[in-house]
Amino acid sequence: MDNAGVQIAFWVLSILTLVAAGGVMVSRNLLHAVLFLIVAFIGVAGFFVLLSAEFIAMAQIVIYVGAIAVLILFAIVLTPQSIRDNSETAMVGPAILLGVALTAVFLFVIHDTTWATDATDPGLSASDLGRALLSTWVLPFEIASVLLTAALVGAIMLVRSETEESEDVPDADA
Amino acid sequence: MLTLEHFLTVGVLLFCLGLVIALSKRNAIGVLMGIELMLNSVNLTLIAFSRFSTGPAEIAGHAFVAFVITVAAAEAAVALALAVAVYRSRQTVEVDQLDLLRS
Numbered sequence: 001m002d003n004a005g006v007q008i009a010f011w012v013l014s015i016l017t018l019v020a021a022g023g024v025m026v027s028r029n030l031l032h033a034v035l036f037l038i039v040a041f042i043g044v045a046g047f048f049v050l051l052s053a054e055f056i057a058m059a060q061i062v063i064y065v066g067a068i069a070v071l072i073l074f075a076i077v078l079t080p081q082s083i084r085d086n087s088e089t090a091m092v093g094p095a096i097l098l099g100v101a102l103t104a105v106f107l108f109v110i111h112d113t114t115w116a117t118d119a120t121d122p123g124l125s126a127s128d129l130g131r132a133l134l135s136t137w138v139l140p141f142e143i144a145s146v147l148l149t150a151a152l153v154g155a156i157m158l159v160r161s162e163t164e165e166s167e168d169v170p171d172a173d174a
Numbered sequence: 175m176l177t178l179e180h181f182l183t184v185g186v187l188l189f190c191l192g193l194v195i196a197l198s199k200r201n202a203i204g205v206l207m208g209i210e211l212m213l214n215s216v217n218l219t220l221i222a223f224s225r226f227s228t229g230p231a232e233i234a235g236h237a238f239v240a241f242v243i244t245v246a247a248a249e250a251a252v253a254l255a256l257a258v259a260v261y262r263s264r265q266t267v268e269v270d271q272l273d274l275l276r277s
Contacts, residue, residue: 002175010176014184021191021211030201037207044188044214047181051225056217056239063243068210068250075203075254079261088198089270095197099190106186110179117178117226124224124233132233133240144244151248155255 009050017043030076030084038069055126181222188215202257202267206250213246 020043023036041064048057076084088095133141189212196208217239224235257267264272 007176010180017184018187018191021188021195024204024207024211025191025195030203033204033207037210040188040211041214044218047184047218048221051181051221053221053225053236053239056221056236056243059240059243060214060217063247064210064214067247071250071254072203072207075257078258079267085201086204087200089200092194092198095194098197099194102193103186103190106190107183110182110186115178115226116228118228119177119226122225122227122232124236128233129236129240132237136234137237137241140241144241148244148248151252155251158252158255158259 006050009046013043013046013050017047028086030086031073033086034069034072034076037072038065041065041069052121052124055129178222178226181225182219185215185219185222188212188218200268200270202260202269202272203254205269206253206257209253210246210250213242217242 017040020036020039024033024040027033027036041060045057045060045065048054048060192208192211192215194208195211196205199205199208220235220239220242224232227235260272261267264274266272
């Protein structure tokens with residue numbers, strides 16, 4: 001971790017990620033906020049590569065950038081123009097105050113603690129992760145698949161339920 | 175020399191930005207974006223701890239992140255379906271106008 005390239009990558013990624021997250025906060029149009037969010041997701045994926053978690057980085061790109069961001073974009077596009085406003089409620093002052101206070105507390109704890117770290121790369125690969133998921137964590141792994149199925153069925157039910165009773169939807173190919 | 179503290183600091187800043195966004199945005203989809211940022215920063219922290227860990231179970235961090243990503247995907251799907259359903263019945267997704275339970 002003392003390689004010059006790694007250090008440059010770290011600082012570039014930090015600035016990219018935090019500026020993009022700030023852009024989500026300040027942009028007034030919800031569509032711009034989603035685009036900033038995508039940049040922040042890509043920055044975090046870069047951090048995963050830096051921390052030699054290549055499989056997680058790829059999963060981050062595929063799931064967050066490829067699925068969640070597109071899902072959010074669709075939700076925005078499917079609702080009318082009038083609700084694309086990304087302004088704050090009256091609670092923005094207390095929220096910022098809480099955020100700053102929490103940052104101060106966390107930063108104090110992080111820099112006050114003596115972490116027992118080991119800078120050598122553990123060299124974990126995707127096959128290690130796969131073996132761990134199917135041995136030590138096989139029960140949570142199966143529960144996660146049930147959770148995903150339940151969530152997707154629930155999401156479909158939530159969106160469908162009202163269209164059927166209000167009007168009959170014409171066939172897609174009609 | 176990059177240490178664990180560098181990555182934890184970035185994680186904290188990202189988490190608190192996400193928290194401020196989640197607490198202060200008027201649009202429910204904006205709140206969801208804040209929550210996604212917070213989940214991302216937690217993933218970053220877990221991977222950083224896993225990378226700098228001294229123990230034998232470094233893969234635990236990776237496994238946790240895999241589960242967090244799965245739950246985040248499920249959560250995003252349900253939250254956006256809820257937003258669409260709420261929009262249909264109330265014609266708004268602004269969280270300060272959803273006061274149906276207020277007497």
